[in-house]
Amino acid sequence: MSARWRRWLLIGGGLALALAVAAAVAAVDVFRFLHSPMEGVPDDGAIYRIEPGTPVAGIAAELAERGLIERPSYLRLTARLSGAARRLQAGEYAIEPGMTPYRLLERFESGRVKQHSLTIIEGWTFHQVVSALRDAQALTHEVSDQPPERIMESLGHGGEHPEGRFFPDTYNFPRGTTDRALLQRAYDRMARVLERAWAERQAGLPLDGPYDALILASIIERETGVPEERRRIGGVFVERLEQGMLLQTDPTVIYGLGGDYTGDITYEHLRRDTPYNTYTRAGLPPTPIAMPSEASIEAAVDPERRGELYFVSTGEGEHVFSKTLEEHERAVDKYQLDRGRGGSEE
Template identity: 45%
Template structure:
C-alpha cells in the first residue's frame, strides 16, 4: 500500500491543527483585547465633560458619537459584545452622562443602563433678593429658562401661588437638577421648601413675640439676614428689632431703605433717602416693611423666632463684620462716634 495517501492525510491533519491553533490564538487574543477594551479608560481629557443621549437614540448612534468625539477607537463590535455581556443592549436611558477622567466603557454603559444621569447643583444664597435669584437662574447651564419673559406676578402664578409677592418666599439651599429641568422646577421646589420650613418653625416660636403671622416672621428674618452674616449675632440683632417693635420704636434699618431705593441705590444712603417716605423706609414708617427685603436662610428664620434677650435697642457696625450693641441712645451715639467717625474717647 502506498504511503502517499497517509502522507496527504498527515499533512491535512497538520494543516488543520495549525488552523485550529491559529484560531485558538486569535480567540485568546480577541478575548484578551476585548477585556482590555472594557476595562481601559475612555479618552476623556478634562473633568466636567459629558455626553448627551437623546430620546430614541440607537445603540449604533451612541457608539458613533463616542467615535466622533474620539472618546474611543474600539470597533463597534466590541461595544455591542460588551452590551450583550452586561445584558444592557436596548436598555440604555436617554439623558446627559458625566464623562470623568478614568471612566471605562463598562462603567459608562452601566451608568446609561441605570439612568444615572449627570446632576448639577444650583445654590440659592442666603440674602439674595428675588431679582438676584432670577439673574443667577438665567446663567445656570443645561437648565431650561422657562421663566424668561415672565414678570414676577406671572412666575408666582406658574408656581401655584398667585398674588404672592415673591421676595423672601424661596428657601436658600442647594438644589440638584438634570439637563432638561426648568428654572420653574427649581423655584417651585425652593418655594415649597420655604413653606415647609416656616410651617415647622412657627409653632416653636418664643412666647409674646410682636409677630402676628409667619409672614411677619419672614419679613423680620430677611432684615436680620441683611444686617449680619455672623451666626453669633443673628439672635442678638433679632432681639434688638423685637424690642423696638414691642416699644413702638421705628426699626431704622438701612437694608430696608436700600431695598426700597431699588436701582437708584449707588452705594451710599444720603440724608434725603432717610427722610423719603417710601413703603420700605423704616426711618419714617413704623413697624415692619410691607414685604421681606431678601431671601432669609433657616438660621435667620430661627433667630427671628427665637431672639436673644437683653436690653439693647441699638447697634452699630464695628467695621470687622461685627456690631456693638447699646441700651440707650447716648451710648449708641458714643459707639457711632467711635466706630464710624473714629472719634473714640
C-alpha cells in the same frame, strides 16, 4: 473508517480548534478593551450627551469619532449581548480620566447623569435669583423671563409676593431641568423651614404669623455681618416692635429705593417715605426684603433678648449694642460720625 473520512475529521477538528482559539483571543481582547482606561479622555474629563432614541450603534460610533474609545464594535456587541442596549438612558454624562468602557456603559444604563448646580446666596433679592436662573445655561428656561407675578402663578402661588420665598442653598440638577422646577424646590424648602421654625418659636413674640417671621428674618439677614450676632440683632428688633418704636433699619430703606439706590445711603433717603422706610413707618415692612438663611429665620423666632434697643456698626462687620439712647449716641459718635455715615444705625 475510511481514510477520506479521517481526513475530513482532522480538517473539521482543526477548524474547530482554530475557531475556539480565535474566539478565546477575541474574548480576551474584548475583556481588555472593556476594563482598560479609555486613553482618549482629556485630563479634565469629557462630557457626552445621549439624545433620546439614539441606538447603541450610534453612541459607540460617536464615542469613537471623538477619540474616546478605539473599538466601537466591542462596545456595541457588549451592550447588545448583556441587554444594556435596551436600557441606555438619555442625558448628559461626565466621563472622567481613568474610566473604563465597562463603567461608562454601566453609567449610561443607570442614568447617573452629570449634575449641574445653582446657588441661591443668602441675602439675595428675588431679582438676583431670577438673574442667576437666566444665566444658568444647563436649565431650560420657562418662566425666568416672565414678570414676578406670572412666575408665582406658574408655581401655584398667585398673589404672593416672591421676595423671601425661596430658600438659599445650592441646588443640583441635570441638564434640561426647568427653571420653574428649580424654583419650586427652593419655594417648598423655604416653606418647610419656616413652618418648622414657627412651630418652635419663642412664646410671646410680637409677630402675627410665620410671614411676619419671614419678613423679620430677611431684615436680620441683611443687617448681620457676624453670624454670632443674628439672635442678638433679632432681640433688638423684637424689643422695638414690642415698645412701638420705629425699627429704623437701613436695609429696608435701601430695598424701598430700588434702582434709585447707588451704593450710598443719605439722610434724604431716610426721609423719603416708601412702604419699606422703617424710619417713617411703624412696624415691619409689607414684605421680606431678601432671601433669609435658616439661621436668620431661627434668630427671628428665637431672638436673644437683653433689653437692648439700639445697635451701630463698627465698620468691621460687628455691632455695638446699647440699651439706652444715651449709650447709643456715644457709640455713634465713636464709630460713625468721625468717619461719615457707614452701616446701619438703629
